[in-house]
Amino acid sequence: MKLTILGCYSATPRANTNPTAQVLEIRNHMFLIDCGEGTQVQLRKNRVKFARIKHIFISHLHGDHFFGLVGLISTFRLLTRETDLHIYGPKGIKEVITLQMKLADSWTNYRLIFHELTSTESELIFEDDVVQVYTIPLDHRVYTNGFLFKEKEGERKLDMNAVLNEDIDVAYYRKLKLGHDILDNKGNLIKNSSVTKPPVPSKSYAFCSDTAYNEKMLPIIEDVTVLYHESTFLEKHGHLAPRTKHSTAIEAATIAKKCNAGTLILGHYSTRYDSLNEFKEEAQTVFNKVLLGEDGKTFNFD
Amino acid sequence: MKLTILGCYSATPRANTNPTAQVLEIRNHMFLIDCGEGTQVQLRKNRVKFARIKHIFISHLHGDHFFGLVGLISTFRLLTRETDLHIYGPKGIKEVITLQMKLADSWTNYRLIFHELTSTESELIFEDDVVQVYTIPLDHRVYTNGFLFKEKEGERKLDMNAVLNEDIDVAYYRKLKLGHDILDNKGNLIKNSSVTKPPVPSKSYAFCSDTAYNEKMLPIIEDVTVLYHESTFLEKHGHLAPRTKHSTAIEAATIAKKCNAGTLILGHYSTRYDSLNEFKEEAQTVFNKVLLGEDGKTFNFD
Numbered sequence: 001m002k003l004t005i006l007g008c009y010s011a012t013p014r015a016n017t018n019p020t021a022q023v024l025e026i027r028n029h030m031f032l033i034d035c036g037e038g039t040q041v042q043l044r045k046n047r048v049k050f051a052r053i054k055h056i057f058i059s060h061l062h063g064d065h066f067f068g069l070v071g072l073i074s075t076f077r078l079l080t081r082e083t084d085l086h087i088y089g090p091k092g093i094k095e096v097i098t099l100q101m102k103l104a105d106s107w108t109n110y111r112l113i114f115h116e117l118t119s120t121e122s123e124l125i126f127e128d129d130v131v132q133v134y135t136i137p138l139d140h141r142v143y144t145n146g147f148l149f150k151e152k153e154g155e156r157k158l159d160m161n162a163v164l165n166e167d168i169d170v171a172y173y174r175k176l177k178l179g180h181d182i183l184d185n186k187g188n189l190i191k192n193s194s195v196t197k198p199p200v201p202s203k204s205y206a207f208c209s210d211t212a213y214n215e216k217m218l219p220i221i222e223d224v225t226v227l228y229h230e231s232t233f234l235e236k237h238g239h240l241a242p243r244t245k246h247s248t249a250i251e252a253a254t255i256a257k258k259c260n261a262g263t264l265i266l267g268h269y270s271t272r273y274d275s276l277n278e279f280k281e282e283a284q285t286v287f288n289k290v291l292l293g294e295d296g297k298t299f300n301f302d
Numbered sequence: 303m304k305l306t307i308l309g310c311y312s313a314t315p316r317a318n319t320n321p322t323a324q325v326l327e328i329r330n331h332m333f334l335i336d337c338g339e340g341t342q343v344q345l346r347k348n349r350v351k352f353a354r355i356k357h358i359f360i361s362h363l364h365g366d367h368f369f370g371l372v373g374l375i376s377t378f379r380l381l382t383r384e385t386d387l388h389i390y391g392p393k394g395i396k397e398v399i400t401l402q403m404k405l406a407d408s409w410t411n412y413r414l415i416f417h418e419l420t421s422t423e424s425e426l427i428f429e430d431d432v433v434q435v436y437t438i439p440l441d442h443r444v445y446t447n448g449f450l451f452k453e454k455e456g457e458r459k460l461d462m463n464a465v466l467n468e469d470i471d472v473a474y475y476r477k478l479k480l481g482h483d484i485l486d487n488k489g490n491l492i493k494n495s496s497v498t499k500p501p502v503p504s505k506s507y508a509f510c511s512d513t514a515y516n517e518k519m520l521p522i523i524e525d526v527t528v529l530y531h532e533s534t535f536l537e538k539h540g541h542l543a544p545r546t547k548h549s550t551a552i553e554a555a556t557i558a559k560k561c562n563a564g565t566l567i568l569g570h571y572s573t574r575y576d577s578l579n580e581f582k583e584e585a586q587t588v589f590n591k592v593l594l595g596e597d598g599k600t601f602n603f604d
Contacts, residue, residue: 012376037340041315041317061406063408067372070365070369071315074365078314096401096402100365142407
């Protein structure tokens with residue numbers, strides 16, 4: 001599991017900071033999460049192949065999370081993309097994108113499939129052979145969802161010493177990896193657990209931005225491997241958090257602790273701060289395993 | 303008169319090239335022309351004060367000319383702007399901007415005044431004490447206008463030697479600058495032309511992008527001081543120009559020659575080319591006074 005932060009600052013894009021966008025890869029399946037203005041340039045700078053993006057998840061319709069989407073869709077068209085593109089986001093996202101295509105008289109030559117979200121309960125919105133994606137209803141000024149990416153359990157691993165000790169036909173290896181008991185060449189039952197090891201534990205990633213401190217998300221993200229939780233403010237501006245429906249670094253860390261996250265990544269920093277170190281210091285007073293999101297940074301969780 | 307090119311490449315924004323946007327200053331009056339994605343960052347990089355932008359002119363609703371507008375409007379709101387903002391552009395521009403403000407539940411605290419254009423004839427769309435702005439109907443795939451900025455004639459200059467030779471009260475200097483004849487302290491008529499010199503010749507700037515080669519614009523831009531004319535293609539790709547309703551460098555130069563422009567600036571280069579020199583070389587086979595538009599470049603025409 002690999003996460004690349006394309007942008008993790010709030011509000012306005014500036015020369016050296018970018019609004020929210022990130023790329024999550026799970027076993028070579030790639031997901032783009034949010035798409036602030038300039039995301040397509042950030043994708044280029046970080047050498048993400050455009051053709052690999054097939055699913056885009058938009059948390060909410062504030063500009064710093066989606067003003068780059070229409071440009072990316074338009075660039076895909078200019079690059080003569082043919083692959084379907086799925087977009088998951090709040091109701092209204094289809095209208096605003098198609099209105100702009102209509103005004104420009106520029107329709108995509110690939111299929112653009114919108115999955116508009118309206119539920120205020122967590123729901124499964126995507127599933128393939130590797131990943132499930134659930135919404136995480138958040139508490140912000142407009143309708144907002146975080147997203148939980150759950151890797152499915154992988155195959156069991158063959159214990160080759162044990163396997164070779166038995167008289168097992170190679171044709172059965174696949175069945176063993178899938179967890180089945182089998183018969184050996186003499187017709188004896190071979191218990192799966194005696195010749196295989198458990199799969200690598202599956203990982204999960206929760207993206208929670210933008211949101212006020214909100215314990216309702218805890219049951220959804222319990223035991224998550226990596227939690228990205230917004231931390232717009234430091235304690236000295238903590239009084240602004242409830243009013244703007246954002247969180248402080250300490251609130252992000254409290255959520256990480258209460259949901260028993262493996263690691264917390266901070267982000268969505270207000271552009272009023274010059275340095276990020278204080279975000280980490282404040283969060284670590286509550287929860288130890290804190291990483292700072294930074295534009296252009298890649299985190300490997302394997 | 304000063305022109306800053308924020309971006310002058312066609313189609314998709316890339317790490318080192320920006321879509322169309324430019325800032326024109328005429329006697330301290332500032333105009334933003336087009337607003338591709340990333341324009342607000344380009345404004346910051348080029349140290350243009352956001353508060354000085356009061357009038358934005360959008361040629362057409364293709365993304366590389368206006369996808370940055372909604373973000374700029376939104377940033378003005380975050381910076382607690384209070385000054386009115388006037389936007390001139392094709393019909394539909396108001397709907398698409400207001401839809402995005404509605405979906406984000408983020409309305410501006412300043413007045414946003416749309417001037418939607420529908421005419422296919424040149425019309426006066428802006429006038430103050432210094433500048434007039436006329437549309438230049440262009441020939442593109444969607445409804446498109448160029449813009450002609452005409453500096454108004456300035457005041458006459460006092461010929462101080464001649465003035466001091468006469469018995470003229472200082473109170474009359476202002477009247478002389480405005481071109482009037484006056485009476486001296488003894489009641490004699492002083493002809494204006496005998497004590498003043500003509501004003502500095504007024505300048506004009508024509509922005510023509512995007513467009514196919516189109517001689518219909520010639521009477522509107524006759525004798526223009528500076529012409530910015532798109533040159534998407536070199537001759538080797540000239541067959542693409544009519545099909546996509548764009549121009550070649552030679553076509554841009556032909557328009558410059560036929561309208562008797564003082565200077566031609568090229569731009570809107572296709573991103574397929576690595577170097578810009580050939581654009582200049584090809585244009586100069588037709589018209590000599592050619593400058594290359596480049597992102598971040600400022601031209602002074604005083």
